[in-house]
Amino acid sequence: MSEVGIERMGFATTGLFLDMRDLAQRRGVDPEKYIIGIGQSEQSVAPSSQDAVTLAAAAAKDALEGEDMDPIDMVLLGTESGVDASRAGAVYVKELLGLPDRIRCVEVKQACYAATAALSWALDYVSKRPRKKVLVIGSDIARYGLNTPGEATQGAGAVAMLVSSSPAILEIEDDGVFLTAEAEDFWRPPYSNCALVDGKYSTQVYLEFFSRLWKRYREETGRSIQDFEAFLFHLPFSKMGLKALREALKEADPDTASMLSERFEASAAYSRRVGNIYSGSLYLALLSLLEGEALEAGSRIALFSYGSGAEAELFSARVKEGYLSRLSPERHLKMLEGRRKVGIDEYEHLFSDFPPSSPQDYVCDKRYFSGPFRFLGVKGQQRMYEADE
Ligand code: COA
Numbered sequence: 471m472s473e474v475g476i477e478r479m480g481f482a483t484t485g486l487f488l489d490m491r492d493l494a495q496r497r498g499v500d501p502e503k504y505i506i507g508i509g510q511s512e513q514s515v516a517p518s519s520q521d522a523v524t525l526a527a528a529a530a531k532d533a534l535e536g537e538d539m540d541p542i543d544m545v546l547l548g549t550e551s552g553v554d555a556s557r558a559g560a561v562y563v564k565e566l567l568g569l570p571d572r573i574r575c576v577e578v579k580q581a582c583y584a585a586t587a588a589l590s591w592a593l594d595y596v597s598k599r600p601r602k603k604v605l606v607i608g609s610d611i612a613r614y615g616l617n618t619p620g621e622a623t624q625g626a627g628a629v630a631m632l633v634s635s636s637p638a639i640l641e642i643e644d645d646g647v648f649l650t651a652e653a654e655d656f657w658r659p660p661y662s663n664c665a666l667v668d669g670k671y672s673t674q675v676y677l678e679f680f681s682r683l684w685k686r687y688r689e690e691t692g693r694s695i696q697d698f699e700a701f702l703f704h705l706p707f708s709k710m711g712l713k714a715l716r717e718a719l720k721e722a723d724p725d726t727a728s729m730l731s732e733r734f735e736a737s738a739a740y741s742r743r744v745g746n747i748y749s750g751s752l753y754l755a756l757l758s759l760l761e762g763e764a765l766e767a768g769s770r771i772a773l774f775s776y777g778s779g780a781e782a783e784l785f786s787a788r789v790k791e792g793y794l795s796r797l798s799p800e801r802h803l804k805m806l807e808g809r810r811k812v813g814i815d816e817y818e819h820l821f822s823d824f825p826p827s828s829p830q831d832y833v834c835d836k837r838y839f840s841g842p843f844r845f846l847g848v849k850g851q852q853r854m855y856e857a858d859e
Contacts, residue, residue: 475637480533483627485840509708513745517838526609529628548584548749583777592633600635608750625745646785656778699769736762761799767791
């Protein structure tokens, strides 16, 4: 089989953030609980004019800058913040990006695992058609509700990946092992715009799934922890990934353990500032690692994808020579630094200003318009979007 993987990557988040120290103060919690205990220092805040579609389109624009769009045959959007119960958000994304009508656009759903399922479809697709490319995007707004235990782990953002047979950033290996078993750890009923979660139970299921998959992966591939230069995890909050890493490190020698711990910190750097972005979260960890650490060509990375409900996959990838020249660490740092900090009152107001789940019209607050794509509101039960000229 020819080499396949990620040729370009892009990232988008909102223009606003909440400092976790401010949230801790208002909620009467020790800030160290959020910053060290949970491992989050900031979270991006989404005004209603930014949704899973606008963030996905912005991440794709970031990934595709200067790229020939012609070989793109398909847009796959992994999301659990879908804006319509029937129509794929990927169709809106395609229109906002100005992609041609001859392509396919589909939305994939399985909690935070969705973008990994989309990636796997894309890899199979380009393996058979080496001249074609697929745009895979994980885009979400994590909402748990004001004054809930999950509030400290909210966030908003998207990661886009151009998947092709010229994987200039990362070659993805065909060694994935999977696991699916029903678990009531996290879900979102159709009547609610916030998720329901049993956070402690979700951590337990996540860790159990990781242990089972890591054991099976080692049995099937004959590899051990010493074969990896980095371990990446789905990061609903950075402490969750750290707990799984500690499981894997039990069999590592001290040098390997220290190297993998250091690289884990690099992989969690963006997530600590953006918060949970559900389906894009593992790929934000990948981007954070690749933009934060200089890895040698051929370095092997393990990726653990987890979606509540629950489904998980463990697979590996190898870094390509010169990968950093295809990425934009300065631009992404500037994007994070350029966000405006909101106070708690403003955050609570923005959180509550959500399009109604009823037929009435809705207009987004223009004062919060930012980014290259905006959701304008709902008119006659139709969603309206606009793109920069
Ligand atoms: N200083 C340092 N650490 C502190 C602390 C302090 N003052 N106070 C508490 N902590 C630590 C706790 O020891 C705990 O760490 P541990 O898990 O390593 O033991 C951590 O902070 C969290 O404390 P806890 O009491 O468990 O917090 P909580 O009841 O508020 O719940 C979550 C935290 C993460 C479970 C909750 O935010 C949540 O449910 N988030 C959503 C999770 C999710 O999305 N799951 C599904 C997707 S996979």
